[in-house]
Each structure stands twice: as C-alpha cells, then as structure tokens.
Amino acid sequence: MKAITQEEYGAPGDVLRLQEIEKPSIGDDEVLVRVQATGIHIGDWLVTSGVPYLIRLMGYGLRKPKTKVPGTEFAGSVEAVGRNVRQFQPGDEVFGFGTGGFAEYASVSQDALVLKPANVTFEQAAAVPVSGFTALQALRDQAKVQPGQKVLIIGASGGVGTYAVQIAKAFGAEVTGVCSTRNVDMVRSIGADHVIDYTKEDIAESGQRYDVILDMAGNRSISELRGALTREGTLVIVGGTGGRFLMGFGRTLRGVALSPFVGQNLRQFMSSTNKDDLVVLKELIEDEKVTPVVDRTFALEDTAEALSYVGQRHTRGKTVVTI
Numbered sequence: 178m179k180a181i182t183q184e185e186y187g188a189p190g191d192v193l194r195l196q197e198i199e200k201p202s203i204g205d206d207e208v209l210v211r212v213q214a215t216g217i218h219i220g221d222w223l224v225t226s227g228v229p230y231l232i233r234l235m236g237y238g239l240r241k242p243k244t245k246v247p248g249t250e251f252a253g254s255v256e257a258v259g260r261n262v263r264q265f266q267p268g269d270e271v272f273g274f275g276t277g278g279f280a281e282y283a284s285v286s287q288d289a290l291v292l293k294p295a296n297v298t299f300e301q302a303a304a305v306p307v308s309g310f311t312a313l314q315a316l317r318d319q320a321k322v323q324p325g326q327k328v329l330i331i332g333a334s335g336g337v338g339t340y341a342v343q344i345a346k347a348f349g350a351e352v353t354g355v356c357s358t359r360n361v362d363m364v365r366s367i368g369a370d371h372v373i374d375y376t377k378e379d380i381a382e383s384g385q386r387y388d389v390i391l392d393m394a395g396n397r398s399i400s401e402l403r404g405a406l407t408r409e410g411t412l413v414i415v416g417g418t419g420g421r422f423l424m425g426f427g428r429t430l431r432g433v434a435l436s437p438f439v440g441q442n443l444r445q446f447m448s449s450t451n452k453d454d455l456v457v458l459k460e461l462i463e464d465e466k467v468t469p470v471v472d473r474t475f476a477l478e479d480t481a482e483a484l485s486y487v488g489q490r491h492t493r494g495k496t497v498v499t500i
C-alpha cells in the first residue's frame with residue numbers, strides 16, 4: 178500500500194517519504210480501516226519536526242520518531258475486523274484516532290473508532306478527533322462552562338478554536354471569538370456572538386470581562402489574560418508558542434503556580450483521546466450543533482506540504498489529506 182513514512186525528525190519536506198509498504202495486519206481487537214481522509218493538527222507538525230524538544234521527552238522518541246507512519250486522526254471504511262470485534266463489520270463508515278493515518282490502510286483499536294455521522298463527509302469526519310477532544314475537554318472538564326457564561330476563545334479560527342466556538346455555544350454560553358481580519362466572517366458564521374479582530378483591537382480594550390477564557394494562541398502574558406477575566410473566572414491555557422525547548426511552557430507553569438494565590442482559576446491541561454468523547458462529538462455533529470470546518474485538502478503525496486501549511490499556524494479550521 179502507499180504510505181507516508183518518517184525515519185527522522187525534521188522539516189516535513191525533508192523527512193517525509195511516499196513509499197510502498199506492507200498493509201498492516203490486525204490483532205483480535207483491531208479493525209483494518211481503508212483510510213479515505215486524515216486530519217492534521219498542529220501536534221502532528223510538532224511530532225514530525227521533533228521541536229520543541231519537550232515533545233521527544235513525552236514518549237514520541239528521543240532521537241527519532243517511534244512511529245514510522247504518522248497521521249493520528251482519520252475516517253474511512255472498515256475493510257476487515259479482528260476476531261473479538263463485534264461493533265463493526267466490513268463496509269461500515271467510521272472515524273477515529275490512532276497512528277498510521279497517512280496511508281491507504283491503518284489498523285485501529287475498536288475502542289478508538291465510532292461510526293461516521295452520515296451528515297458529514299470523510300474529510301470533515303477526519304478533521305474531528307484531536308481538535309474536537311481538546312475543545313470539548315477544555316470547556317466541559319476544565320472550565321466547566323455553564324449556560325449564560327461569557328466565554329472568550331482566543332484562536333477561534335483554528336483547529337481547536339472552530340470546535341470550541343461551536344461547543345461553547347452548544348453549552349449555552351455567550352461566545353466571543355478572537356482571530357485575524359480574514360477569519361472574522363467565518364468565526365461569526367460558526368456561531369460566535371461577538372468577534373474581536375486581534376489585528377485591530379486588544380482583548381481587554383472593550384472593558385468586557387469573561388467568565389472563561391480559552392487561550393489557544395499562546396502569545397499573551399498571563400497578566401494580560403487575567404485582566405480580561407472576571408474576579409473568579411477560569412483561564413484554560415491550551416496552547417503555547419516560542420522556544421525550541423519548551424514552546425511557551427514556562428508561561429503556562431507560571432500561570433498554574435500563581436493560581437492558588439489569586440481568586441481566578443488558572444489551568445493547563447493535556448487533552449486525552451477516548452471513545453466516550455468521540456461519541457459525544459459524533460452526537461454534537463448529528464444534532465448539527467457542530468460542523469467541522471475544513472480549510473484545505475491535499476493529496477497523500479502532498480502530505481509534507483500539508484503539514485508545512487499547518488505548521489504556519491494560520492489554518493482556517495482544519496487541513497485534511499485525502500487518500
């Protein structure tokens with residue numbers, strides 16, 4: 178089968194190869210998926226490049242990547258099932274998470290897949306898992322968003338942000354999205370009640386205070402973010418920028434260390450992949466509360482170009498490779 182392989186860390190164009198490799202075999206609890214589309218999130222770019230170095234300490238491989246075929250979120254059709262698999266049968270259309278998505282076939286745990294919502298394409302479904310988990314868990318588990326709360330989403334036009342805007346609205350919040358000029362209309366179209374164009378206006382300029390802030394952009398100081406929060410508001414630090422070693426993690430740690438000494442709740446978290454939340458996301462899509470936003474699609478042989486595009490950090494929604 179055709180697959181994108183990676184033997185070392187580096188710029189996507191330098192280290193990714195299109196190769197013919199063997200189709201993966203499946204274990205008793207696994208499903209062989211004929212991949213139709215694979216989503217890309219910024220974490221895929223980080224793991225390909227091996228920078229920040231913190232990534233390598235997180236289990237992805239110290240000197241070279243442990244996973245030969247990258248690609249962590251995908252949608253496709255079931256080709257074959259292992260002997261213990263009861264929930265799926267050949268021909269089912271599914272989406273989920275795992276490894277080896279930049280390939281014609283991937284072997285995936287049955288616990289990492291659910292049936293694809295019928296009202297979205299393979300490309301849209303592939304764009305859901307990792308960014309959707311992050312937005313859902315940040316709003317529901319970290320910020321515990323309640324109906325009527327004012328929520329500020331910084332980075333509202335990106336992979337996580339486009340889900341966060343829609344999920345916060347589904348939770349009944351009044352949502353303000355922050356993005357650049359070219360994305361203002363799109364962020365409004367996915368449900369934001371207000372949009373701040375960060376190229377023209379500062380987040381604190383209006384004097385508005387928010388009950389919850391999700392910070393994906395990672396380039397504002399903790400004191401600036403606290404200045405836009407209510408006295409007992411919650412800041413969830415989702416992303417960071419800068420530095421080849423920690424990528425802004427110092428700022429995150431300073432925020433978390435300050436939290437016990439102030440009225441506001443300053444939090445950081447790492448999203449997790451799990452089937453229960455995949456079902457929650459599927460239902461939000463089926464109820465038309467969430468519609469995945471797909472920016473550009475690339476062919477499998479152009480995966481390196483797609484990853485480089487995502488690495489520029491100005492994706493509108495998600496970027497997807499079609500296979």
Ligand SMILES: NC(=O)c1ccc[n+]([C@@H]2O[C@H](COP(=O)([O-])OP(=O)(O)OC[C@H]3O[C@@H](n4cnc5c(N)ncnc54)[C@H](OP(=O)(O)O)[C@@H]3O)[C@@H](O)[C@H]2O)c1
Nearest residue numbers: 311332334335336337356357393394416417447448490491
């Ligand atoms: N903690 C976790 O578990 C977790 C999980 C997933 C992702 N993350 C992190 O979350 C961050 C966002 O991920 P993503 O996948 O959403 O990235 P992305 O798709 O690249 O989106 C980044 C967004 O940030 C916006 N942005 C850039 N500069 C900005 C500024 N100065 N003010 C406001 N917005 C700005 C961009 O909007 P414009 O194009 O309009 O400028 C873009 O839409 C990354 O740092 C990633 O590492 C963390």
